[in-house]
Amino acid sequence: MSKTLANLMEAFAGESQANRKYLAYAKQADKEGFPQVAKxxxxxxxxxxxHAHGHLRNAGKIGDTISNLKDAIAGETHEFKNMYPQMIVEAEAEGEKVAARYFGFANKAEQVHAELYSKMLESLENPKDVDYxxxxxxxxxxxxxxxxxxxxxxxxAPKAFYKVD
Known part of the structure; x- marks a missing residue:
């Protein structure tokens, strides 16, 4: 891997994490009554x-829809078969029950995501119009x-669910 490609992927990861972190910070600011900070x-x-999308695009990591679905299936499968099981074991070994429990939730959700992507790939020519x-x-x-x-x-409870637009 070239240094530039490695840098693009590192920048993608950093920008992606910053996005998620800032959205979590915004939720907290809203909760504390600071709407302008949240904004x-x-x-x-x-x-x-x-920034993240630009880095990913410049790295050549956005393919056609079929390639992207296959990549998503591979990523989700890696997470539920390898990544999260190891994290669960390590968190349990350290007595981190809350982290282990949440890793378990994520692990199961990633398996569902892989299944949904696989289902979509199989029906790509005539996908069912459904909300998530x-x-x-x-x-x-x-x-x-x-x-x-x-x-x-x-x-x-069902009230924890929201429709994805």
Missing amino acids: LFRAAADAETI YNCSVCGYTHEGEFTDSKCPICGA
């Missing part, structure tokens, strides 16, 4: 997304309106 964090988060709903607690993605009594991963 600034959201504006900066959006700018970080612009996410659990705001664990990140589980549900195909179609969520009407169950609780999240199948974390047990959250």
Whole structure:
């Protein structure tokens, strides 16, 4: 890998993390009654997304839709088969029960994401028009309106689900 490509990927990772961090900061600012601070964090988060997308594009990592779906399946599969299981073991070994539990939630959600991407890839020529709903607690993605009594991963109530636009 060239130094430039490595730098583009490092910059992509950093900008992506900054985006997510700033959105979390914005939520906290809103919760504490600082709407203008939250607005600034959201504006900066959006700018970080612009940077991240530019770095990813310049690195040549955005392919056609079929390639992108296959890449997403591979990434999600790696997470639920390798990454999160190891993190769960390590967190449990350190007595970090809360982290281990949340790693477990994410692990199960990543498996669902891989399945949804695979399903979409298989039906790409004639995909079903469906809305997606996410659990705001664990990140589980549900195909179609969520009407169950609780999240199948974390047990959250239906009110924890929101429609993804």
